[in-house]
Amino acid sequence: MPTSTLNKTVSDRYLLFFLLGWTVLNILQSCTLGLHSDEAYYWVYSRFLDWGYYDHPPMVAIFIRIGDSLLHNELGLRFMTILTSTCSMYVMWLMAKRYGADVRWFIVSALSIFAFHMYGFNTTPDAPLLFFTVLFYYLYQRYLEHDAWRTTLLLGIVVAGLFYSKYHAVLLIIFTLAANIKLLKRPSFYAIVAIAGVLYIPHILWQVQHDYASARYHLFERSSETYEFAHTYLFVPGQLLMAGPLIGWFLIVYGFGTRIKDVFIRTLMVNGFGIFIFFLINTLKGNVQPHWTLIAFVPVLLLTLIRTTQGHPPAWAYKLAWINAGLIVGFRLLLISGLPAITRLPALKEYFGYREWARSIHQKAGNAFVISPMGFQEISKYNYYTRSLKGFAYDEAFYRRTQYDIWPIEDSMQHHRAYYINAFPHTPNLIADSTATTKGTWYGTWVNDVRTYQKADIITDNYKVTAKPGQRIQFKLKIHNPYSDTIKFDSLNTHSFAVLRACFYQREDLKSIQRSGAEFKNISIAPNQFGTYDMNLTAPMEKGRYDLIFSIRTYPFNGGRNSRIVNFTVQ
Numbered sequence: 189m190p191t192s193t194l195n196k197t198v199s200d201r202y203l204l205f206f207l208l209g210w211t212v213l214n215i216l217q218s219c220t221l222g223l224h225s226d227e228a229y230y231w232v233y234s235r236f237l238d239w240g241y242y243d244h245p246p247m248v249a250i251f252i253r254i255g256d257s258l259l260h261n262e263l264g265l266r267f268m269t270i271l272t273s274t275c276s277m278y279v280m281w282l283m284a285k286r287y288g289a290d291v292r293w294f295i296v297s298a299l300s301i302f303a304f305h306m307y308g309f310n311t312t313p314d315a316p317l318l319f320f321t322v323l324f325y326y327l328y329q330r331y332l333e334h335d336a337w338r339t340t341l342l343l344g345i346v347v348a349g350l351f352y353s354k355y356h357a358v359l360l361i362i363f364t365l366a367a368n369i370k371l372l373k374r375p376s377f378y379a380i381v382a383i384a385g386v387l388y389i390p391h392i393l394w395q396v397q398h399d400y401a402s403a404r405y406h407l408f409e410r411s412s413e414t415y416e417f418a419h420t421y422l423f424v425p426g427q428l429l430m431a432g433p434l435i436g437w438f439l440i441v442y443g444f445g446t447r448i449k450d451v452f453i454r455t456l457m458v459n460g461f462g463i464f465i466f467f468l469i470n471t472l473k474g475n476v477q478p479h480w481t482l483i484a485f486v487p488v489l490l491l492t493l494i495r496t497t498q499g500h501p502p503a504w505a506y507k508l509a510w511i512n513a514g515l516i517v518g519f520r521l522l523l524i525s526g527l528p529a530i531t532r533l534p535a536l537k538e539y540f541g542y543r544e545w546a547r548s549i550h551q552k553a554g555n556a557f558v559i560s561p562m563g564f565q566e567i568s569k570y571n572y573y574t575r576s577l578k579g580f581a582y583d584e585a586f587y588r589r590t591q592y593d594i595w596p597i598e599d600s601m602q603h604h605r606a607y608y609i610n611a612f613p614h615t616p617n618l619i620a621d622s623t624a625t626t627k628g629t630w631y632g633t634w635v636n637d638v639r640t641y642q643k644a645d646i647i648t649d650n651y652k653v654t655a656k657p658g659q660r661i662q663f664k665l666k667i668h669n670p671y672s673d674t675i676k677f678d679s680l681n682t683h684s685f686a687v688l689r690a691c692f693y694q695r696e697d698l699k700s701i702q703r704s705g706a707e708f709k710n711i712s713i714a715p716n717q718f719g720t721y722d723m724n725l726t727a728p729m730e731k732g733r734y735d736l737i738f739s740i741r742t743y744p745f746n747g748g749r750n751s752r753i754v755n756f757t758v759q
Contacts, residue, residue, distance in 0.1 A: 190290045190506070199291045203281060206295045211274045213520060214309040218266040220524045222539045225565030226312050228572040231256065231265060233591065235577055240394035242401050242591040247316040247353040255311075260575070266311045272319035273308040279326045280489060286329070289493040296506065297439065297492055299513035300432040303485045305520065314482050317353040320346055321360060321483045325490070328364065329452050331376075340376040344383025351388055355406065359463055360483055367458035368451050398594065399645075408752060409588055419471040426478035427464065431488060434512035438505050443491035447498055453491070460487030538565075541626035546573035548625040549609060552632055553578075557597075557606035559635070561746060564590045566611075566627075580606075583642065585691045585739035585749045586698065593642045593748075599671065601638050608633045608744065639742045641686070643670045646738040646751040653736070654757045655727035663690075665721045665738065669713040677740075678709045685709075686742050690725050692756065693735040700728055731758045 194202070223231070233241055233249035234256060240246060255267030281294050298304060307315050323346045331339045350357035364371075371377045395402060428436040444461060448454045463484035467476045495501070522530050531540045549558060549570060558579045560567045567579040580601060581592040592598070609632045613620060620631045645668040655661055669675050677686040688704035702725050713719035728734060736754035741747030 190292045194291060202291045202295065203278075206298075207274055207278060210277060210308065211270060213517070214266075214270045214273060215263065216524050217520060218263045218270060218309045219261075220526060221262065221309075222542055223262055223265065223569060223572060224310060224312075225538055225568060227252075227265060227310065228568035229564050229591075230312065231572045232568050232577070232595075235571075236595055238394065239390040240398070240402065242398075242405060242589060242594055244313045244354060244402070245352045245391055247349065248311065248313045251316055252311055266309045269307065269311040269315040270309055272315065273304075276319050276322040277304075279322050280486065283326055283329055284490055284493040287494045288497045290496065293496050293501075293506070294493055296509040296513055297489055299517065300435045300439065300509045301430075301485050301489060302432055302436070302516060303430040303479065303482050305516055306430075306479065307482065313354040314479060317350065317357060318482055318486070320349040320353055320357070321486055324350060324360065325456075325486060328455070332368075332451055335374060335376055337376065337379075340379050341383065344380045345387065347380060347384035348387035351384070352391065355402070356480065356483065359466060360459060363459040363462040364455055366462070367455040401589075401594070404752065405589065415472055415474075419475050420468070423468055423471050423476060423478075427481060430478050430481065431485065432509075432512045433515065435505070435509045436512075438508070439488055439492050442495055442501065442505070443488045446491045446495040453494060456487040456491050456494075460484045460491065542566075542569045543573045544626040545630075546570045548623050549607075549630065549632075550574050552621075552623055553607035553609075557601040557604060557638070559601075559606050559608045559638070559745075560610065561587075562609075562611055563587060564592060567592075582640065582745055583748055584746050585689075585737045586693055586696050587749065589749055598640060598642050601640075603637055603639065606635050606638045608635050633744065635744060639686070640745060640748065641675065641740040641742065641750065642748045644668065644675065644740055644750055645670065646688075646740075648738070648751060648754060650754070651752060652755045654759060657727060657729045657731060657758055659727045661725050661727060663723045663725060663738075665723055667711070667713060667719045667721060669715060669717055669719070672715050674712060674714050676712045686740060688721065688723065689739045689741055689747055690723060691737045691739050691747070692728055693737065694732065699730070699734065702726065727756070727758050729758075733757050 230248045231252055233246070234253040237249055237253060238246060241249070251268040251272075252265050255264045255269075258264050258267060277298060280298070281289075281291070284294055285291075304318075307318050324343070327339055327343045327346060330336075331343060347357075347361065350360065428440070430436065431439050444457065446453060446457070448457060463481055467481050470476050523536070526540075530536065545566075546569060555578065558567065558570055559582050560570075560579070561582045561584050563583075564581040567581045570579040571577055577597060580597050581590055583590055583593055609630050611628065611630055613631050620633045623630050623632060647666040647668065649664045653661065677688075679685040686709065688708050690702045691698060692700045692702075704721070704723060708721060711719045711721060723738075734756040736756040737749055738751035738754075739747035740750050
């Protein structure tokens, strides 16, 4: 355990070796590890640069586009994350150094936090969010000491960067203001808000143009889950794992025991504690993924280091931290080695074998479009590893909408021949072939004349319905045609037919389907116009809560998600 302060030369040498080692480890990991499905999805983002996307703001797409333009491989895709991760480590040390922290405690604490390892190379929106969070704290620390206009300008830019990274950034701003309400008395505070607001206008306009797609998804679609106690009680062990499998509990408890001696420490305390509590409360609404609290671990690290300067931390904690760090780094080295025992672990399977999988599918499909109803994951990997945009995720009614429902890929494949793939055998009336791949057997069917309506948006007059079992209810539907051509639901000029379905779900279990009448096929809607249709439904006979989704099905597909969820209660 450190017992004395190192001289500056030795301290700088330790820090340099750490930063070099951290960078090399992340480079090796990137070169030897295949893409996570989210990374592949965000690579497709980078092929369609825009001011916003259905799931997230655009910063991750910019990160990937920069790196991918330099190197067309996994290292290139992750290049900006590796670079900003090393910069973040250095900047966090600069903040801790101002409180007299020992570099050895900094190194072992940073290496112990598993969350930092995850986003030392994985390129998702959390990577730029972490980077801009660190920059925000660094500039804010100086802003508290000296209210300079240069710092104000930089803070405005960084706050915009936060919001362009991930919507969770709003928590950082809210809790920072809660920790120091006197900021409202500073004229420069309003300048920061103005600068960030002006820079964020393009994203706001994108949301307006796309009918607030991201807000509807995060506030309504994700809120439809029913409560499960497992979401709450698993939250705590998940956070302890993210903080470090052996030492995480100590870092959190010890860090939050820091004596508050200035506004910056109070800001760290309120942010760290507030973010953990916020997401704990959110487990009442649905599943909270452990990494969503990533920005809370910057305060955890800094508070831990500040606490070590306020007293003598226990010697066993320093030793345990090194063991913890050694376990994580050792595991990462084993992952780099590619040993079968590691690559076959369920949590790691999706990082391996998809280059070969994509090659197998491509050999069957050739240059034709490839359509999959399995979500955005595999098809995004197909796009990445074939370096094409011929893969399309067909989002079925029980699934959620994705950016594939916005991109022009769907428009390009209309009335073309496409290869329809699935990890499960198709319905019996389809003639399917099969392909043995590194990811198991996949089944394929050729569709000679593709016709889909994924972008058609169905708007109803009521999104919350209460009915008695078997009660008849009429829904007045408006169907928006966002395409450049008139859409018709008849089957005169195509091999497929179209039908409107009302699907009643309980979670992902389809309980019943009610179909439109023959008159639906007579509807014709001009580009960017609305059509109307009155659909009479019968409430399910079994009491309970249902998710009602309106879906347009065209053969041979199962029907997409064309409406928001209608909360339907039978009582």
